[in-house]
Amino acid sequence: MSLLKIENLSLSIYGTPILKGVSLSIEAGQIVGIIGESGSGKSMTALSVMQLLPEGSTATGRVCLSGNEMLELPEARLCGLRGDEVGMVFQEPMTALNPIQPIGAQVAETILIHQNVSRAEAMKRAREALNRCELPEDKFPMSRYPHELSGGQRQRVVIAMAIALQPKLLIADEPTTALDVTTQAEVLALLKRLTREDGMGLMLITHDLAVVADMADEIVIMRHGEVVESGPCPELFDTMQHPYSLALLKASDHQPEREEHSGTAPLLSVQNVVRDYALPREKLFAGQQYFRAVKGVSFDIRRGESLGLVGESGCGKSTLTRAILGLEQVQSGSIMLDGEPVFAGKKPNRDVRRKMQVVFQDPYGSFNPRWKVSRLVAEPFHLLDDAPVGRAREAAIAEALESVGLSAGDADKYVHEFSGGQRQRIAIARALIIKPELIILDEAVSALDVSIRAQIIDLLADLGTQLGLTYLFISHDLSVVRNVTDRCLVMQHGEIVEEGVTADVFERPQHAYTKQLIAAVPTLPTQEEPA
Amino acid sequence: MLRFVLKRLVSLWLSLVVASVVIFLFVEVVPGDPAAYMLGMNAQEDTLNALREQLGLNGSLLERYLSWVGGMLRGDFGTSYTYRTPVSEMIGERMWISLPLAVFALALSTLIAFPAGIWAASKRGSIADVSVMSLTQLGVAIPNFWFAMLMVLLFAVNLRWFSAGGFAGWDVGFLPAMKSLTLPAVALALPQASILARVMRSSLLDTLGEDYIRTARAKGLSRRQALWKHALRNALIPVLTIIGLQFSFLMAGAIIIENVFFLPGLGRLVFQSISARDLIVVESVVMLLVFAVILVNFLVDVAYALVDPRLRVRS
Numbered sequence: 001m002s003l004l005k006i007e008n009l010s011l012s013i014y015g016t017p018i019l020k021g022v023s024l025s026i027e028a029g030q031i032v033g034i035i036g037e038s039g040s041g042k043s044m045t046a047l048s049v050m051q052l053l054p055e056g057s058t059a060t061g062r063v064c065l066s067g068n069e070m071l072e073l074p075e076a077r078l079c080g081l082r083g084d085e086v087g088m089v090f091q092e093p094m095t096a097l098n099p100i101q102p103i104g105a106q107v108a109e110t111i112l113i114h115q116n117v118s119r120a121e122a123m124k125r126a127r128e129a130l131n132r133c134e135l136p137e138d139k140f141p142m143s144r145y146p147h148e149l150s151g152g153q154r155q156r157v158v159i160a161m162a163i164a165l166q167p168k169l170l171i172a173d174e175p176t177t178a179l180d181v182t183t184q185a186e187v188l189a190l191l192k193r194l195t196r197e198d199g200m201g202l203m204l205i206t207h208d209l210a211v212v213a214d215m216a217d218e219i220v221i222m223r224h225g226e227v228v229e230s231g232p233c234p235e236l237f238d239t240m241q242h243p244y245s246l247a248l249l250k251a252s253d254h255q256p257e258r259e260e261h262s263g264t265a266p267l268l269s270v271q272n273v274v275r276d277y278a279l280p281r282e283k284l285f286a287g288q289q290y291f292r293a294v295k296g297v298s299f300d301i302r303r304g305e306s307l308g309l310v311g312e313s314g315c316g317k318s319t320l321t322r323a324i325l326g327l328e329q330v331q332s333g334s335i336m337l338d339g340e341p342v343f344a345g346k347k348p349n350r351d352v353r354r355k356m357q358v359v360f361q362d363p364y365g366s367f368n369p370r371w372k373v374s375r376l377v378a379e380p381f382h383l384l385d386d387a388p389v390g391r392a393r394e395a396a397i398a399e400a401l402e403s404v405g406l407s408a409g410d411a412d413k414y415v416h417e418f419s420g421g422q423r424q425r426i427a428i429a430r431a432l433i434i435k436p437e438l439i440i441l442d443e444a445v446s447a448l449d450v451s452i453r454a455q456i457i458d459l460l461a462d463l464g465t466q467l468g469l470t471y472l473f474i475s476h477d478l479s480v481v482r483n484v485t486d487r488c489l490v491m492q493h494g495e496i497v498e499e500g501v502t503a504d505v506f507e508r509p510q511h512a513y514t515k516q517l518i519a520a521v522p523t524l525p526t527q528e529e530p531a
Numbered sequence: 532m533l534r535f536v537l538k539r540l541v542s543l544w545l546s547l548v549v550a551s552v553v554i555f556l557f558v559e560v561v562p563g564d565p566a567a568y569m570l571g572m573n574a575q576e577d578t579l580n581a582l583r584e585q586l587g588l589n590g591s592l593l594e595r596y597l598s599w600v601g602g603m604l605r606g607d608f609g610t611s612y613t614y615r616t617p618v619s620e621m622i623g624e625r626m627w628i629s630l631p632l633a634v635f636a637l638a639l640s641t642l643i644a645f646p647a648g649i650w651a652a653s654k655r656g657s658i659a660d661v662s663v664m665s666l667t668q669l670g671v672a673i674p675n676f677w678f679a680m681l682m683v684l685l686f687a688v689n690l691r692w693f694s695a696g697g698f699a700g701w702d703v704g705f706l707p708a709m710k711s712l713t714l715p716a717v718a719l720a721l722p723q724a725s726i727l728a729r730v731m732r733s734s735l736l737d738t739l740g741e742d743y744i745r746t747a748r749a750k751g752l753s754r755r756q757a758l759w760k761h762a763l764r765n766a767l768i769p770v771l772t773i774i775g776l777q778f779s780f781l782m783a784g785a786i787i788i789e790n791v792f793f794l795p796g797l798g799r800l801v802f803q804s805i806s807a808r809d810l811i812v813v814e815s816v817v818m819l820l821v822f823a824v825i826l827v828n829f830l831v832d833v834a835y836a837l838v839d840p841r842l843r844v845r846s
Contacts, residue, residue: 083751095742
């Protein structure tokens with residue numbers, strides 16, 4: 001008998017169908033990867049097993065977890081099963097822990113609510129669970145608070161909570177999506193080890209095919225609340241039939257058609273840039289302490305090329321971006337765009353500022369929801385001395401929208417009427433409207449589903465060729481950088497540790513850190529044998 | 532934690548110094564000659580001189596400020612010009628009405644607001660929630676002096692359970708004294724409790740939507756356990772802010788209610804001494820109220836740090 005058997009599960013929330021006849025099963029000791037893009041119903045499938053569905057949900061069908069019919073059990077029985085028979089790990093480690101309780105107490109709670117043991121005994125076992133999750137006592141005492149830990153460490157605490165009672169099934173919903181690539185590799189290895197050691201079943205939910213390709217025994221591909229295709233891994237990668245599965249596979253390693261650029265004239269020149277941040281004063285009269293976020297960085301971006309900047313969180317890439325945009329003054333060094341400094345006197349240089357624009361990661365958070373698209377897209381006009389008005393302004397907005405594949409009629413809508421991918425197109429239109437030379441893409445495709453990401457990457461490549469744009473492509477996602485840039489820089493601890501032609505850097509990395517980063521990137525089985 | 536408290540104490544003293552300078556300048560310098568202000572337009576020159584002498588207005592500004600502050604530190608607030616009694620005595624007497632009244636009202640308001648807010652949040656959208664929300668809406672909307680008069684009509688005039696006003700004094704015993712503060716405290720607590728209950732409810736609802744509540748539920752906690760063990764303490768920060776503001780308001784802002792119930796409290800004292808142009812009393816009472824507000828803010832800061840470890844200084 002399977003550990004988990006889901007049969008013909010359908011779910012609707014306030015009448016809107018979310019899941020349609022989902023069936024899958026997980027055996028003890030088996031890792032099943034559930035893959036799908038946003039809205040595919042993969043998280044709702046997991047929450048149906050936990051019976052932690054949002055209000056207004058009605059589920060039909062069968063969810064049987066080691067003999068328990070989860071859809072029929074009363075709430076009190078379900079509370080007894082959650083945490084004991086089935087544990088769950090979530091996507092966002094930064095918010096998954098109670099910020100005002102020490103980690104030890106939070107792990108011990110799982111034990112205390114299910115077993116009649118003393119507090120001391122529960123704490124002892126919580127310590128063992130944390131040790132198993134590679135949080136040793138000397139560095140991570142039980143009295144630590146979540147805010148004292150990094151994202152990866154917090155995710156280990158969440159995992160410790162979920163496995164403290166050695167449940168039969170562990171559900172991990174995008175457990176590594178919010179983490180850096182090296183941390184992701186470590187956390188995935190940890191999950192795999194725990195599964196093997198305890199003979200647990202693992203339901204690993206992700207949008208990233210490559211993540212599951214390495215470790216899953218079975219793969220289930222979902223779209224629009226339905227299972228599209230499923231089968232054993234890695235064989236499924238060769239036998240995939242369904243057009244959606246194939247499209248997903250193709251999109252996850254999408255290479256746009258683009259011309260290689262190797263111009264010589266530098267457009268942006270960054271020389272020995274140093275950026276310090278003042279730290280909070282420890283004592284009232286102590287001297288001011290500084291944190292050096294960028295330590296003497298130098299590089300050029302040549303006109304027409306696409307330069308990648310990769311590095312993990314905290315490496316200083318965002319600080320460097322703000323300095324390039326002239327949003328903050330640097331402590332020493334110079335940043336010149338087209339021969340002119342980006343920061344003149346005490347304020348950003350407007351003449352230079354209008355030659356560059358930026359597109360940010362979050363297509364939801366970077367727009368004012370109360371503004372119409374026309375006003376959002378026309379915002380950069382404040383950088384121009386003679387901004388077009390009336391008809392000319394409307395024509396410019398229409399041109400910008402059409403250049404990114406939207407229509408002129410979209411100008412009168414509000415952003416909530418658009419999907420994530422369309423919003424990112426609006427962001428690109430906003431960047432293009434004043435015809436800049438340099439576009440800084442700050443994690444611009446990181447939050448998008450793979451198929452949407454492939455479209456945006458194509459769009460950027462087309463625009464680059466048509467308009468002769470220069471790109472600075474900042475990302476933690478190495479596979480994307482590999483596919484869309486001519487040259488790339490690798491940044492660590494505020495320094496550039498490696499620089500070179502992208503293909504060289506990826507195929508023959510020199511610096512130990514670059515090697516480590518590249519080794520940590522999960523790969524698809526088909527990537528190893530080029531067609 | 533100790534360092535956090537010490538740092539807060541330093542800023543408490545700095546705030547007090549700044550506040551005392553501002554009050555001193557506004558009362559003694561901005562209106563021009565305080566003696567002339569107190570005596571009115573038709574005062575004789577020799578009376579003015581005598582008053583200046585009595586108030587110590589002949590020294591330099593710095594001397595006057597230092598002697599005022601020095602006096603307060605020794606507990607000497609000067610002598611009231613209108614009543615001819617030491618201000619410290621007057622404040623002392625009235626403080627023993629205003630302070631218990633404020634504490635009483637705050638306790639009542641918290642005792643009503645916490646259960647109401649928690650109940651409404653835990654049963655969101657139910658009849659319980661809707662009734663709590665409607666009642667608190669009413670509580671915020673009704674002016675407290677009008678509510679006070681209604682209570683006097685019902686409980687004092689018709690039912691004769693309480694006296695209509697005045698203060699029995701602490702000499703007659705604790706219970707009779709508290710009894711004469713009950714109606715005023717209820718009148719003060721009603722709008723405060725309504726605001727506090729609404730803040731409690733919305734803060735708790737926000738917290739209940741957090742990811743760590745879902746984590747707690749995935750561990751096997753019931754909805755109720757997750758609320759009490761994880762949501763409540765996290766929801767307290769905005770509630771503490773409001774409690775701090777309300778206490779300051781209750782100390783200083785009870786003027787109208789004190790008037791309705793003929794309670795000789797601090798609020799009435801400020802009111803009377805402003806009408807009588809008794810600057811010495813005004814200056815001291817205002818300083819005292821400012822001190823109370825700053826002290827309460829300090830206590831709220833410490834309470835924040837007790838609730839939330841992220842606010843403590845890293846040691």
